[in-house]
Amino acid sequence: MRLVLRGITKRFGSVVANDSISLTVEPGEIHCLLGENGAGKSTLMNVLYGLYKADEGEIELDGEVQHFTGPGDAMAAGIGMVHQHFMLIPVFTVAENVMLGNETIGFAGTLDLAEASKRVTEISERFGFHVNPDAVVEDLPVGVQQRVEIIKALSRDAELLVFDEPTAVLTPQETDELMDIMRQLKEAGKAIVFITHKLREVREVADRITVIRLGKVVGEADPKASNAELASMMVGRPVELVVHKDAATLGDDALVVKDLRVVDVAGHTQVDGLSFTIRAGEVLAVAGVQGNGQTELTEAILGLQDDVSGSINLDGVELVGRSTRKILDAGVGFIPEDRQVDGLVPGFTIAENLMLNRSFKSPFVRNGSLRIGALREFAQKKLTEYDVRARDIDSLAANLSGGNQQKVVVARELSRDLRLLVAAQPTRGVDVGSIEFIHKQIVATRDRGIPVLVVSTELDEVVALADRIMVLYRGKVVGIVAADTPRETLGLMMTGERPKDLKDVVA
Amino acid sequence: MSIATDLPTPESGGLAPDGAVTHGRGSGARKLPIVLGVLTLLLAGILLRSEPSGDTTFQLSTVTDFVTLPDIVVPSGPTAWLMVVICLGLTAEAVRRMLTRAGQPIWIPISFAIVWMIGFLSWAAAGDRIRVVSLLGGAVALAIPLVFGALGGVLGERAGVVNIAIEGQLLLGAFAAAVTASTTGSPWAGVAAAAVAGALVALILGLFAITYFVDQVIVGVVLNVLVVGLTNFLFRQVLTPNAESLNSPERLRAVPIPVLGDIPLIGPIFFRQTPLVYLLYVVVAVVAFALYRTRWGLRVRAVGEHPKAADTVGIKVNRTRYRTILLAGAIAGLGGAYFSLVSVAGFNREMTGGAGYIALAAVIFGKWDPIRATLAALLFGFATNLQGVLSAIGSPVPSQFMLMLPYLVTIFAVAGLVGRSRPPAADGVPYRQQ
Numbered sequence: 030m031r032l033v034l035r036g037i038t039k040r041f042g043s044v045v046a047n048d049s050i051s052l053t054v055e056p057g058e059i060h061c062l063l064g065e066n067g068a069g070k071s072t073l074m075n076v077l078y079g080l081y082k083a084d085e086g087e088i089e090l091d092g093e094v095q096h097f098t099g100p101g102d103a104m105a106a107g108i109g110m111v112h113q114h115f116m117l118i119p120v121f122t123v124a125e126n127v128m129l130g131n132e133t134i135g136f137a138g139t140l141d142l143a144e145a146s147k148r149v150t151e152i153s154e155r156f157g158f159h160v161n162p163d164a165v166v167e168d169l170p171v172g173v174q175q176r177v178e179i180i181k182a183l184s185r186d187a188e189l190l191v192f193d194e195p196t197a198v199l200t201p202q203e204t205d206e207l208m209d210i211m212r213q214l215k216e217a218g219k220a221i222v223f224i225t226h227k228l229r230e231v232r233e234v235a236d237r238i239t240v241i242r243l244g245k246v247v248g249e250a251d252p253k254a255s256n257a258e259l260a261s262m263m264v265g266r267p268v269e270l271v272v273h274k275d276a277a278t279l280g281d282d283a284l285v286v287k288d289l290r291v292v293d294v295a296g297h298t299q300v301d302g303l304s305f306t307i308r309a310g311e312v313l314a315v316a317g318v319q320g321n322g323q324t325e326l327t328e329a330i331l332g333l334q335d336d337v338s339g340s341i342n343l344d345g346v347e348l349v350g351r352s353t354r355k356i357l358d359a360g361v362g363f364i365p366e367d368r369q370v371d372g373l374v375p376g377f378t379i380a381e382n383l384m385l386n387r388s389f390k391s392p393f394v395r396n397g398s399l400r401i402g403a404l405r406e407f408a409q410k411k412l413t414e415y416d417v418r419a420r421d422i423d424s425l426a427a428n429l430s431g432g433n434q435q436k437v438v439v440a441r442e443l444s445r446d447l448r449l450l451v452a453a454q455p456t457r458g459v460d461v462g463s464i465e466f467i468h469k470q471i472v473a474t475r476d477r478g479i480p481v482l483v484v485s486t487e488l489d490e491v492v493a494l495a496d497r498i499m500v501l502y503r504g505k506v507v508g509i510v511a512a513d514t515p516r517e518t519l520g521l522m523m524t525g526e527r528p529k530d531l532k533d534v535v536a
Numbered sequence: 537m538s539i540a541t542d543l544p545t546p547e548s549g550g551l552a553p554d555g556a557v558t559h560g561r562g563s564g565a566r567k568l569p570i571v572l573g574v575l576t577l578l579l580a581g582i583l584l585r586s587e588p589s590g591d592t593t594f595q596l597s598t599v600t601d602f603v604t605l606p607d608i609v610v611p612s613g614p615t616a617w618l619m620v621v622i623c624l625g626l627t628a629e630a631v632r633r634m635l636t637r638a639g640q641p642i643w644i645p646i647s648f649a650i651v652w653m654i655g656f657l658s659w660a661a662a663g664d665r666i667r668v669v670s671l672l673g674g675a676v677a678l679a680i681p682l683v684f685g686a687l688g689g690v691l692g693e694r695a696g697v698v699n700i701a702i703e704g705q706l707l708l709g710a711f712a713a714a715v716t717a718s719t720t721g722s723p724w725a726g727v728a729a730a731a732v733a734g735a736l737v738a739l740i741l742g743l744f745a746i747t748y749f750v751d752q753v754i755v756g757v758v759l760n761v762l763v764v765g766l767t768n769f770l771f772r773q774v775l776t777p778n779a780e781s782l783n784s785p786e787r788l789r790a791v792p793i794p795v796l797g798d799i800p801l802i803g804p805i806f807f808r809q810t811p812l813v814y815l816l817y818v819v820v821a822v823v824a825f826a827l828y829r830t831r832w833g834l835r836v837r838a839v840g841e842h843p844k845a846a847d848t849v850g851i852k853v854n855r856t857r858y859r860t861i862l863l864a865g866a867i868a869g870l871g872g873a874y875f876s877l878v879s880v881a882g883f884n885r886e887m888t889g890g891a892g893y894i895a896l897a898a899v900i901f902g903k904w905d906p907i908r909a910t911l912a913a914l915l916f917g918f919a920t921n922l923q924g925v926l927s928a929i930g931s932p933v934p935s936q937f938m939l940m941l942p943y944l945v946t947i948f949a950v951a952g953l954v955g956r957s958r959p960p961a962a963d964g965v966p967y968r969q970q
Binding site (some may be wrong): 100116132139 | 596611639826830831832834835837838841842844845846847848849850851852961
């Protein structure tokens with residue numbers, strides 16, 4: 030199916046998310062939409078899928094102009110979408126998810142689950158997906174859940190498939206498998222739109238690349254272009270893709286974690302006997318696919334988990350069993366993985382957000398009252414220092430872009446005397462410019478002699494920041510390795526396999 | 537809904553983790569053994585304070601039964617103490633399971649409840665007789681409106697709309713049933729009117745909660761208060777002066793089902809009821825089947841779990857929600873008819889007396905499942921009836937305490953003994969389309 034988008038414009042209030050975007054996608058082609066977070070790629074695809082209504086412009090499929098009133102119309106027209114946040118119902122089985130909205134029914138509307146299972150198995154076998162139709166979706170690994178999304182689209186005879194940031198949640202191996210699946214679909218004559226900001230992937234599978242910046246098409250790029258060329262096109266200026274850092278000056282053992290075990294509220298052991306040490310002035314980066322105990326590890330350090338055993342020792346002070354406030358007072362800085370949920374109060378101003386970790390005593394509180402003057406002065410200083418692009422310190426956090434929100438969090442956490450910095454997904458959903466900035470701040474923290482624990486699911490980030498890399502799988506350490514360990518080895522370790530000749534590195 | 541899915545406990549620091557009751561070392565695992573232990577001690581304490589003497593008779597049959605089952609006569613004191621011992625054993629098992637981190641199977645609280653109740657009744661009715669049929673039959677009778685209400689609640693919440701307005705739906709249903717049955721002379725017209733009235737309350741709830749994104753709990757509570765005010769006003773100003781023509785409906789009569797109704801114990805409890813009750817049996821079965829086995833049910837559950845996902849496959853989320861809560865309201869409204877056409881003939885001020893809130897508790901206790909919610913409603917009906925039966929035989933328990941009993945059971949049931957319970961993920965969350 031041939032897709033033509035002509036002059037699509039979509040505004041949200043005064044923000045123009047898509048500014049007269051035109052695009053053609055041919056059948057049997059993988060067309061990459063490359064752009065930063067917030068460039069308007071997802072908005073464009075949601076317009077195509079009927080989730081948003083375009084203010085201007087038209088969508089044409091095989092020469093016919095379409096008027097979608099909802100996703101149902103788009104699907105009927107042969108468009109399938111694999112959403113970034115899976116549109117699957119966790120408590121339903123695979124078959125139920127696939128049939129939803131397109132049910133095969135018997136007498137009096139009863140579901141024909143056998144028929145649906147058959148269909149899932151059929152598609153699953155045709156493309157080698159290995160998906161069990163009776164499995165409950167929430168029990169499946171994300172990679173498999175994504176295949177369920179693909180099956181869902183294919184079961185409705187989609188001819189055009191849109192993949193919206195599909196690799197964000199995948200291991201390197203799963204990513205490779207997905208690339209294979211996309212090639213297979215292309216062979217089968219499907220048109221594919223692949224949305225991403227990861228350059229490596231683009232260069233691997235794309236037949237054509239369209240780069241979008243700030244809601245506008247800035248041009249087409251050659252799949253053979255170099256990373257640096259693609260990046261500068263995407264960002265609009267030359268960017269440094271590597272983090273420059275000097276060799277670490279290591280101090281004494283600062284954070285010593287021994288046999289840490291965390292059990293979550295559902296009774297599952299999420300962190301299973303972790304032991305590691307971080308020395309002063311060192312960055313230990315935790316690699317692993319999301320959901321392998323990273324969240325629970327960072328939250329255990331911060332005293333946010335209920336059921337923790339083992340020991341977390343910071344400069345001789347035991348943290349397990351202490352309240353979060355005491356742990357913060359012990360000098361732990363924390364950049365949480367989801368700033369929207371744990372990092373900021375969206376309805377607070379920048380200034381108010383900047384004092385969240387010091388809301389009990391000086392410098393911002395005296396005798397139970399806020400010292401507004403001191404706070405404003407501090408906020409003003411940090412706004413400039415951390416290059417937060419906002420109207421002023423009274424802007425609400427909710428109105429900032431992802432990168433600027435994250436800078437507020439980083440500013441708050443780094444503006445104290447720290448003895449440990451825990452940074453979880455420090456640059457998730459942050460623009461390239463801010464990534465550079467935040468990485469520099471993290472390295473500077475390390476250089477001040479502070480131990481840093483970085484958790485990231487982006488292998489690029491792990492490799493860029495780490496002095497040593499700890500790979501987690503199902504709550505256990507697969508290995509602690511040197512920062513220059515080859516990607517393939519790391520990727521393999523992220524699936525739980527430990528290469529035979531691997532040696533743990535002790536700092 | 538988040539208000540009562542997992543009551544905050546001191547152990548969890550008052551923060552309810554997303555709707556799931558814990559099984560680990562956290563708060564959840566300790567709840568059951570503690571509750572069982574406290575209840576066992578309570579029973580032992582009662583027995584120590586006033587040792588019962590004489591025999592307790594459990595009468596199992598009514599005179600009209602097929603076969604007459606013999607009465608069971610037991611010595612009160614020893615029986616009660618024997619039950620305390622069994623309760624201790626069950627508590628010990630729960631403690632053992634807590635320590636070994638094994639799950640707490642459902643049979644522990646259920647057998648505990650039965651054993652405890654036998655022990656308690658032996659003591660409370662020492663030297664007297666317990667008519668088991670009237671105890672359980674009365675429980676069913678009292679539970680009927682609760683079951684209707686709970687089904688309405690389950691349906692609404694499965695679609696993602698918290699139906700706090702069950703109380704209002706019951707009350708307006710009762711009012712409409714009485715007035716319509718009186719004016720038309722047909723109790724069945726009254727039943728139909730009750731369903732319409734319930735749906736009407738649901739429509740207002742939907743208008744605010746679905747279309748205008750108002751907080752569903754607040755709208756629900758406001759609707760309840762509104763219906764109380766409205767019916768009180770109309771009762772006083774319109775119904776009371778014209779009681780003859782507007783508030784003297786014909787009562788629905790019990791229609792025993794042949795054969796089934798003659799089975800001892802079960803027959804008189806379940807099959808010598810009014811047609812409204814038989815209708816309830818059908819509704820429970822149909823809702824339970826439809827929710828899990830039909831396209832309609834799949835879509836209802838989908839919009840309650842993940843409305844956006846439902847939207848992306850072309851399901852009209854808000855339309856589905858409207859339809860579901862209208863149906864839910866109609867079912868709850870039917871429960872209202874039971875008050876004014878079966879329990880008594882005629883409407884009275886606030887005659888539902890908080891049944892809607894108990895039904896809401898049954899929804900949670902029943903884990904948003906129609907069958908379990910029905911069982912939960914039966915349990916609450918039992919608690920209410922027990923209070924009536926015990927005060928009738930002049931038990932030593934103060935009547936004020938007995939009046940408190942159903943609510944106490946509700947709190948214990950919802951707080952302690954639910955086990956893992958997860959509400960529909962999008963329960964109470966309005967869906968906005970971009």
